[in-house]
Every structure is written in C-alpha cells, then in structure tokens.
Amino acid sequence: MKGRIPFLVLLLLLATCFSLATVIQPLAQGWSKRAGSGSVLKMLLGDSRRLFANHFFVQADVSFHSGYYPSIFDQAQAPGNSRHMTAKEGDAAEEEHEKQMNFLGPPRDWVERFGRHFIITAHTHLQGGKEREMLPWLRLSAELDPQKIETYTVAAYWLRDMGKVREAEDFLREGLRNNPDSYEILFELGRLYRNSHGDTARARNVWDLALRKWADQDAAGKKPDPLVLAEVAMNLARLEEKEGNLARAINRLEIAQKASPNPEVLQKQIDGLKNKPVAAPSER
Amino acid sequence: MNAVIAIAGVVITELYRRKDFYVLFVLTAVITLLTGAVNFFNDPQIVRYLKEIALLLIWISGLVIAIGTTARQIPAERENRTIFPLLAKPVARGQVILGKFLGCWLACGLALIVFYLFFGLVSGSREHHWPLVNYFQTLWLQWMMLGVVIGLVLLGSVVFAAPSSNATIVLVIVVGILLLGSHLNQVALQQPEPVRSIVYAIYFLVPHLEWYDVRDFIIYDSPLPGWADFGLATLYAGVYAALLLFATWLVFRRKPLNL
Numbered sequence: 001m002k003g004r005i006p007f008l009v010l011l012l013l014l015a016t017c018f019s020l021a022t023v024i025q026p027l028a029q030g031w032s033k034r035a036g037s038g039s040v041l042k043m044l045l046g047d048s049r050r051l052f053a054n055h056f057f058v059q060a061d062v063s064f065h066s067g068y069y070p071s072i073f074d075q076a077q078a079p080g081n082s083r084h085m086t087a088k089e090g091d092a093a094e095e096e097h098e099k100q101m102n103f104l105g106p107p108r109d110w111v112e113r114f115g116r117h118f119i120i121t122a123h124t125h126l127q128g129g130k131e132r133e134m135l136p137w138l139r140l141s142a143e144l145d146p147q148k149i150e151t152y153t154v155a156a157y158w159l160r161d162m163g164k165v166r167e168a169e170d171f172l173r174e175g176l177r178n179n180p181d182s183y184e185i186l187f188e189l190g191r192l193y194r195n196s197h198g199d200t201a202r203a204r205n206v207w208d209l210a211l212r213k214w215a216d217q218d219a220a221g222k223k224p225d226p227l228v229l230a231e232v233a234m235n236l237a238r239l240e241e242k243e244g245n246l247a248r249a250i251n252r253l254e255i256a257q258k259a260s261p262n263p264e265v266l267q268k269q270i271d272g273l274k275n276k277p278v279a280a281p282s283e284r
Numbered sequence: 285m286n287a288v289i290a291i292a293g294v295v296i297t298e299l300y301r302r303k304d305f306y307v308l309f310v311l312t313a314v315i316t317l318l319t320g321a322v323n324f325f326n327d328p329q330i331v332r333y334l335k336e337i338a339l340l341l342i343w344i345s346g347l348v349i350a351i352g353t354t355a356r357q358i359p360a361e362r363e364n365r366t367i368f369p370l371l372a373k374p375v376a377r378g379q380v381i382l383g384k385f386l387g388c389w390l391a392c393g394l395a396l397i398v399f400y401l402f403f404g405l406v407s408g409s410r411e412h413h414w415p416l417v418n419y420f421q422t423l424w425l426q427w428m429m430l431g432v433v434i435g436l437v438l439l440g441s442v443v444f445a446a447p448s449s450n451a452t453i454v455l456v457i458v459v460g461i462l463l464l465g466s467h468l469n470q471v472a473l474q475q476p477e478p479v480r481s482i483v484y485a486i487y488f489l490v491p492h493l494e495w496y497d498v499r500d501f502i503i504y505d506s507p508l509p510g511w512a513d514f515g516l517a518t519l520y521a522g523v524y525a526a527l528l529l530f531a532t533w534l535v536f537r538r539k540p541l542n543l
Contacts, residue, residue, distance in 0.1 A: 063332060067500035073467045108469050111492060115466050117513040118495040120506055129329075136324045136333040159325060167325040 045144070053145030060137035060154070061085060065101070067120040074103045082150045085134075086157040131158045142171075146178035153188045165196040181217065183224065186210035187232050200239055207236045211255070226259035233259070234266075246273050287375045288383040295357065295387020296394070304352055305395050308345040312399065315341060316406055331410040332503050338406060339499040342399045343426070349395050350430045351454055354388045354437035355447040358536075367541050378533050385434055385529055392430045396423050421508045422498055428521035429496035433458055435528030442536045458493060465494045491524040 045052065062069040064085055101123045107113035126133060138155040141148060152175030159168035169192055175185045187210045194203035210232045217224040233256035240249035250273050257266040299305055316338045324330050358380075361367040370380065400423045408414045436457065440450035464471075468490075472483035495517055501508045508514075 063504075066504035066506065071467060073470045108473075111488065112466070112469060114513070114516070115492060115495055117509040118498055118517070119466075120500050120504065132325075132327050132330050133332040135327065136322075136330055139324050155325075162327075164325060164327070171325070 049144040050148075053141045053143075053148055053151075056137045056141040056144065057082075057148065057151060060134040060141065063134045063137060064126050064131070066124050066126065068101070068123050070101075070103045082154055085154045129162060132162060134158065142175070146175075149175065149179055149182050149184050151175075152179075153184050156188050156192065160192055160196055165192065168192055168196075181213050183210040183213040183217070183232065184228055186213060187228055187235075190232070190235065194235070194239070200243070204236065204239050207232050207239075211236070227261075230256045230259040230261075237269075241273065246276060249273055287373065287379045288386060291370075291375070291380060291383025292387035292390060295353070295384060296391045298387075299349075299353060299391035299395070305349060308348060309395075309398060309402075312338070312341040312345055313402060316402075320406065320410075329410070331407060334410065335403075335407050335503045336499075338403050339502065342396075342403060343497070343499070345399060346392065346396060346426060346430055347433065347455070347458060350388065350392045350433050351437050351451050351458075353391060354384070354434045355441055355451040355454070357384045357388065358438070358441045359447045359450075362541055371541075377537050381438060381529060381532050381536060385438055385525075388434045388438075389427075389431050392434070393427050396427055396430075415502075415505075418502055418508050421514060422502050425496040425498055425514070425517060428518050429493050431525040432491045432493060432521050432528065435525040435532070439528050439532045439535070442532055442539060461490055461493045462497060463494075465490060465492050491521070496521070 058069075061082070104116075104121060107116060135155060135158065138151050142151045142155070145151070152172055156168040156172045156175075159165075159171065169189070172185055172189045172192065176182065176189070179185060186206050190203040190206040190210065193199045193206060211229070214224050214229050214232070233252045237249045237252035237256065240246075240252060250270055253266050253270045253273070257263045257270070260266055316334065319337050320334050324333075358367075361370065361380075367380075371377065375383075400419055404414055404416075404419055433454070437450060437454050440454050441447065444450040444453065465487075468483055468487035472480050472487060475483055498508060500506070509517075
C-alpha cells in the first residue's frame, strides 16, 4: 500500500487539475467575450500592449528597410509617419523620406568606422514581392492594438499590390469593425474597390462616407489629417469627372483645395473643369 | 598541452551530460516551428520573421550556454575539492584556466553547429536556397564573440564569490555592450567634462561585441562583411579573450583554493 501512495497522490492532483480546467475554461471564454476580440491580450498586457504593437509596427518598417533603421539614439531622424511605407520610387513622400533616412553621417572614430562594416548601411526598400516580409509584424501589431489604424492601411496597400485583394479587403473590414469612424480605412477600402475590383460606384460610396467621417471628426475638434481629406476629395473628383458629373467634380476639388498643400494646382484644374463643355452624365 | 586538452575534454563531456543544451535546443526548435506554422495572409513565402525569431533564440541560447557552463567550472572544482588532485597531477593553474576556456569555447562551438544546422534546415525549407558561406561567417563571428564572453565569465569566476552573481553580472554587462556598445560615443558627446572623457574611455575599453552580431545580414539576405573585416574581427576577439585569460590567471595564481 505504501508504494502506491505517490501514484494515488499523482492521480488526485491530475483529477484536481482536470476539474479546475473544466471550471476555468468557460470562465476564460467569458473573459474573451467581455470586451470584444483580443480582450484576453488586453487583460494580460493592459495598455502595455500598445507599446508592443508600436514596437511591431516599427519592426515592419525596419523590415521594409532591410535592417537599415535609426536606433533610439538617432530618433530625431526616425520617420515621423508611415507615408513612406506606402510610397514608391519618385513619389514626393519617398524623396522627403530619403533625406530623413540619411542619419548615419561620417564615422566619429575608428571603432565606429570599423563597426559600420558589421551593420547594414544602405537605405533600400523592399521590392519585387519581398514587401510580404512586413506583413507578419503588421498582423501582430493589429492583434495587439486594433485601434492602430495605419497598421490596416499599410498592410492592405501591400496586400493589394501583391494581388492579395481578398486578404486586403478582409483586413480592412476587420480594421473598420474595430475603428468604425476611420476615414483612412474607408479611403483605402475605396481605392481597393476602384483599383482592384473596378467597382467605381462602391468606391464613390465609401469615399463619400470617408468625407463625412472626416467632417464629423473635424467638427468634434479631433484634428483629422487634412492630407487624407485632400486625397479622398481628389479621387472622388476624378471619379465624378470621368462620369461627366462636372459640378460634383468641381465641388470635390474645392474641398480638396482647402486641405491640399498645393491649392494653386487644384485651382487650375477647377478652372479647366469650369471651361469644359458640359456633357451628358454617363449612366451609373 | 595534453593537460589542457584533457581538461577541455572533461568540460565538453559535461556539456552533453547536462540537460541545459537539450532544453535550450528543444525550446528554440519548438518556438521556431510553432511560429513557422502560423499562417499570415495565406502567404507561405514569408520567411524573414521566422529567421529573425530563430536567430534571436539562437543568440539567447548561445549566451546562456556560454555563461552557464563557464560560470560553474572553477567554483565547482573548488567546492568539490577536485581542484587539489587536479593541481597535484601536476597541472599548472594557467593550464587549468586554458583548459576550462578551451572546453567551454569548443562546447559552445558544437552547440552552435547544431543550432545553425537546425536554422539552415528551417530557413532553407522556406527559401529553397542555402547560403552556406554566410551561415559559416555568422556562426564563426558568434563563436568568436562567445570566446570573449567565456573569458569574461572565467575572470568573474575567480573574482566573485558565487557562480550565480558572476553569471548575472556578466549577462548584464554583455547585454549592455550588445545594446549600447556602439552608441557610447554618441552618449559621451552629449555629456559635460569629465563625464565625457570617462564615457569615451569606457567606449574604447569595452570589447565591441555588437560587431559580431551580423544576424541582419542573414535575415535580410545582404552580402556579409568582406573577409578582411572578418579576419580583423577575429583577431580583435582573440586579443580580448587572451587579455581576459591573462587577467584571470593573474588573479587565480595567488588565490587560496580553500573555501
């Protein structure tokens, strides 16, 4: 009998573990339903998950630059926004970013000069389908902080670029569920409908909604990004012009003009449209 | 030299008899394979995140094996009183230090070979190419870096009272150098005198272990440093390891062996 006691104790402990698991499992499911998706992570990490999410977003940017990235000691030169992550060679955002990323400067001493041979010192961006390497970090970032909007727009941009339209749409829809007031996600969703599906009607609806969301946020004093407003309005103007709705196109360009850094260029476009002979609007 | 090799052989035998290496290897393998099994946007060609995680785990494991194995060598010999018959062979104290260093360093090298074989298999299975020369250079530089770390731990084991305190202090120093080593000059320039000169002196004195961390070149498929730089880095690590072993011998030769 004495020899069996340890096995009996082991069995008792196993039975206790099993019983506890059956009690805790339904409770754990309740925890995850309490505040929507990702709430277990939210409960475990609290607000620190935003820090981790930001870290993974930066990691996606590091991956985009193939390891060439400023350290915390060069933070003054670190990219301030994620526009360069969706810019291609020749874009204005890309040229600005090129200047920002020239952070290394000449080496200060022989240690630094020799050490440069063991770090990546060339500023390059992923291309040729390699952009997919950013996606795991963006997915992780979105899991940890579903309210980080740029995660969805950057990931969807590259997914679309790689021909993964369904995945891009799913991810944007997930972003929209988590951020129903995001005009940025609506803008990206509109681009997906117009460029990937060729569905201009849906694109127009989504962009119109984006304009309304932007205006709501502006009215609420949340300081929404004027550049996104300009982009949404200009894209809408192009759609309207293509379909012969010149008055609406002019109206959209006037909205864009208020937010654009180059209002004089848009004024020329408005003048051009005003002088254009009116054609019958095409059927929608 | 025979005595040195014999002592090194005992250290290597100890590595494969103990569970440390197996636990770390299994952990690395399990975490890497689980991470690799995650589906990101239905794209099976994504690989760099996996290489990043695997190499990070290999670096952590390498450091834990090097520090853990080395920290207990001399204290264990003293505690078990096996140091007395060892020195009565006769084996000089310098030979004991050299043997312990060689054993720990070779043991780390063997462990790294196993880790990198696994890494090569995992990354090759996704990328369908094996840049063997790059893997060799990365492994070699990491091994050289571990040589300096082992030298540092051996010195700590004759200075500090307990292996645990030695291991913790060296781990903090090594991680500190890896994270801040290359930026100390920037920090120094922002300080007033005399702090600036002190920080700059530390910058030149510490072994720049961060040079040996060329994981980014493997992760992002960039061409590795040239062979001349590779040779100079090897020489730099060799000189530092020799310096640390000499310092260890200086302290150990007059140290009483009774606890």
